[in-house]
Amino acid sequence: MSNTPSFSNTEVAFRSKTTGELKFTALIFRLMGSPGLVSFSTNLTTIALNLRLPIKWIIKRTIFKQFCGGEKIQECTSTYKMLQENNIEAILDYSVEGQSKESDFNQVKDELLQLVENAKKHAKVPTTCMKITGIARFEILEKVSSDSDLSQAEKQEYANVISRLEAICKKAHELGVKIYIDAEESWIQIAIDRLAEVMMQKYNGSSAIVYTTLQMYRHDRLEYLKTLIQKSAQNNFVLGVKIVRGAYLEKENNRAKEKHYPTPLQPTKKATDNDYNAAIKLIVEHINTVELCAGTHNEKSAELLCELMSEKKLPNNHASVFFSQLFGMSDNISFNLADKGYNVSKYLPYGPVKDTMPYLIRRAQENTSIAGQMGRELTLITSELKRRNK
Numbered sequence: 001m002s003n004t005p006s007f008s009n010t011e012v013a014f015r016s017k018t019t020g021e022l023k024f025t026a027l028i029f030r031l032m033g034s035p036g037l038v039s040f041s042t043n044l045t046t047i048a049l050n051l052r053l054p055i056k057w058i059i060k061r062t063i064f065k066q067f068c069g070g071e072k073i074q075e076c077t078s079t080y081k082m083l084q085e086n087n088i089e090a091i092l093d094y095s096v097e098g099q100s101k102e103s104d105f106n107q108v109k110d111e112l113l114q115l116v117e118n119a120k121k122h123a124k125v126p127t128t129c130m131k132i133t134g135i136a137r138f139e140i141l142e143k144v145s146s147d148s149d150l151s152q153a154e155k156q157e158y159a160n161v162i163s164r165l166e167a168i169c170k171k172a173h174e175l176g177v178k179i180y181i182d183a184e185e186s187w188i189q190i191a192i193d194r195l196a197e198v199m200m201q202k203y204n205g206s207s208a209i210v211y212t213t214l215q216m217y218r219h220d221r222l223e224y225l226k227t228l229i230q231k232s233a234q235n236n237f238v239l240g241v242k243i244v245r246g247a248y249l250e251k252e253n254n255r256a257k258e259k260h261y262p263t264p265l266q267p268t269k270k271a272t273d274n275d276y277n278a279a280i281k282l283i284v285e286h287i288n289t290v291e292l293c294a295g296t297h298n299e300k301s302a303e304l305l306c307e308l309m310s311e312k313k314l315p316n317n318h319a320s321v322f323f324s325q326l327f328g329m330s331d332n333i334s335f336n337l338a339d340k341g342y343n344v345s346k347y348l349p350y351g352p353v354k355d356t357m358p359y360l361i362r363r364a365q366e367n368t369s370i371a372g373q374m375g376r377e378l379t380l381i382t383s384e385l386k387r388r389n390k
């Protein structure tokens with residue numbers, strides 16, 4: 001018998017939310033359902049924040065509240081506890097991107113070290129995550145990715161990036177905390193892939209501490225996964241891999257068009273879905289040497305993973321399989337999986353409102369552009385409100 005939970009059980013999905021909170025969430029998703037409004041507000045908000053106009057409080061009470069835990073770690077405590085009470089791990093995500101000064105990168109490194117310690121103290125399965133662009137200048141990653149020559153100063157700058165990453169992964173290894181390295185734009189990803197591989201080889205002995213991320217909207221990632229599986233077998237380390245579809249669709253396609261090169265992305269959504277599902281299938285086949293985090297809000301992919309686990313007779317809480325969703329999205333998947341004993345986590349971003357804007361804009365665009373995503377959230381909330389009224 002399959003162990004797949006029903007993702008339409010709204011009583012379980014929303015048991016942590018009051019009726020008032022559900023109505024608030026419905027309003028946010030309704031607003032995000034209008035592409036015109038999202039594009040207009042995105043431009044307006046960016047301009048207003050740059051001009052230091054006092055609009056922070058509007059953002060903090062609306063979209064920030066829906067998708068982020070707070071501005072500081074301490075503000076996330078109640079959300080963190082609520083998730084844990086429902087058997088869901090919170091992965092605190094310091095969502096500061098696009099910095100450019102060495103002092104900023106060092107500050108992010110210090111914050112990440114604190115996150116590692118925090119995870120060790122508070123989580124059942126201590127896990128954290130990071131973006132390499134939090135500790136490195138975008139342009140230096142771009143230069144390394146295109147194999148351009150670095151000046152003496154740039155060589156030193158890149159050595160500083162490596163030493164910051166090394167400090168974080170070393171601490172994670174010492175404390176047994178897993179660290180997911182996020183995937184970003186394809187034109188800096190070669191550098192990120194190399195850094196992640198070096199850290200995995202160094203710190204993933206008999207279990208995965210460092211995880212790399214593969215975006216299956218890229219047409220070359222299934223092949224890369226096969227290469228990584230081979231490399232980990234040859235070099236005797238456990239591969240840690242987070243599989244996602246990818247968050248920079250428009251940006252990738254626009255850049256490819258502007259610069260006249262073939263898009264690195266799949267030709268269709270279907271092709272992305274096929275590779276996503278093929279990737280999780282391949283990983284489950286190699287589950288003795290690969291650890292998986294399936295980061296997805298797609299019900300079919302989550303169901304497929306449950307079925308694959310069941311076919312291979314893996315227990316729901318198998319230590320090498322994690323499901324993960326973003327905070328504020330797809331509680332129907334997270335809470336129903338956790339209810340059936342699967343390992344579930346939610347990325348819980350936090351950081352100063354202005355610095356989380358790139359993250360919030362991606363969430364707004366994702367919920368606007370994906371047919372069905374926003375509608376599905378609204379349908380589920382409406383059905384739960386009806387159920388409660390009865």
Ligand SMILES: Cc1cc2nc3c(=O)[nH]c(=O)nc-3n(C[C@H](O)[C@H](O)[C@H](O)COP(=O)(O)OP(=O)(O)OC[C@H]3O[C@@H](n4cnc5c(N)ncnc54)[C@H](O)[C@@H]3O)c2cc1C
Nearest residue numbers: 182183244245246247268269272295296297298324325326
């Ligand atoms: C825990 C977690 C961690 C994450 N980490 C990362 C990360 O490190 N890097 C990152 O980039 N993203 C990351 N994401 C975001 C993730 O990429 C998006 O949330 C995800 O793409 C949404 O897809 P879905 O799997 O939920 O499924 P769906 O909603 O079914 O798929 C939507 C996705 O399909 C793809 N798609 C849509 N239309 C097309 C098309 N026409 N052609 C090809 N592909 C298409 C896009 O990737 C789109 O986002 C993470 C998400 C989670 C939950």
